[in-house]
Amino acid sequence: MTEGYDFASRTALITGAASGIGAACARWLDRQGIERLILIDRDGEGLGKLALSCDVETHEADVADERFWQGLETRLDRLDHAVVNAGVGTGGTIAELDFAEWRQVMAINLDGAFLTLRTALNAMRKGSGGSVVVTASVTGLKPVPGIGAYGVSKAAVAHMARIAAAENAAHGIRVNAIAPGGVDTAIWNSPDLQAQFAQHGREAVIAQMGKTTPRGRFATADELARDIGYLLSDASANVTGTVLTSDGGYTL
Known part of the structure; x- marks a missing residue:
């Protein structure tokens, strides 16, 4: 086991765990020997398809549902780690964006992240601390036209993570955010790209999009x-309140 990467006897909570980054985190923690995972996603079928060797508790739930979190918090007797990851994307300029679509993005990406983080922090305060990572985005750091609601929500969660880090360091809790650039996940399977996928193939379209980064491909x-x-x-015991940019050089 690599020094500092022993997750034995620990419990982690992951939202947006049925696919993409969330599912990859579940698999990675499983390989590192984590004892228990609490996985949350609206896609219950996707959660059921994860093949993990550790103890797994799954919840088919909307992260923006406060009642779900209130119920879960009463049952959380221990939590060591959390990945606040659930999110949705949207397109459209701010001037043209429908308010209902704006609110849908904020409900999941911001409100849901707040409810997840609050629950995780309260559970960790019952024990000896822990660590949290919030999934932000480079679009919360660099203005990208046409995805205003998504970018604003991700800028907000990144700052929320830094505030939570300042508030909880004395409790032995570290809170960081990660700001990915393009990542090949289902978030790209939007109606806007379906025509291109149908004409050129999804793999070819994603590969072409990835060429816009200095690295030359999506992560x-x-x-x-x-x-x-x-x-x-x-x-990373000395790292808290940071926003780690992992974008293949996109923001250079």
Whole structure:
């Protein structure tokens, strides 16, 4: 076991765990010997398809549902790590965006992240502390036209993570955020790209989009999971309140 990466006898909670970065984090933690995972996603079928060797508790739930979190918090007797990851994307300029769509994005990406983080912090305060990673985005750091609601929500969660880090360091809790650039996940399977996927194939379209980064390709979910795993682990014991940019050089 690599120094600082021993997750034995620990419990982690992951939202958006049925696919993409969340599922990759679940697999990575499982390989590191974590004892128990609490996995949350609206896609219950996707959660059921994860093949993990550790003890797994799954919840098919909406992260923006406060009643769900209130019920879960009463049953959480221990929590060591949390990955606040659930999110949705949207397109459209701010001037043209429908308010209902704006609110849908904020409900999941911001409100849901707040409810997840609050629950995780309260559970960790019952024990000896822990570590949290919030999934933000480079679009919360660099203005990208056409995805205003998503970018605003991700800027907000990144700052929320830093505030939570300042508030909880004395409780032995570290809170960091990660700001991925393009990652090949289902978030790209939007109606806007379906015509291109149908004409050229999804793999070719994603590869072409990835060429816009200095690295020349999008990251994989497994690569992001390793970055998140570092921030969760004891190997980053002195790191809190940071926003780690993992974007293949996109923001250079």
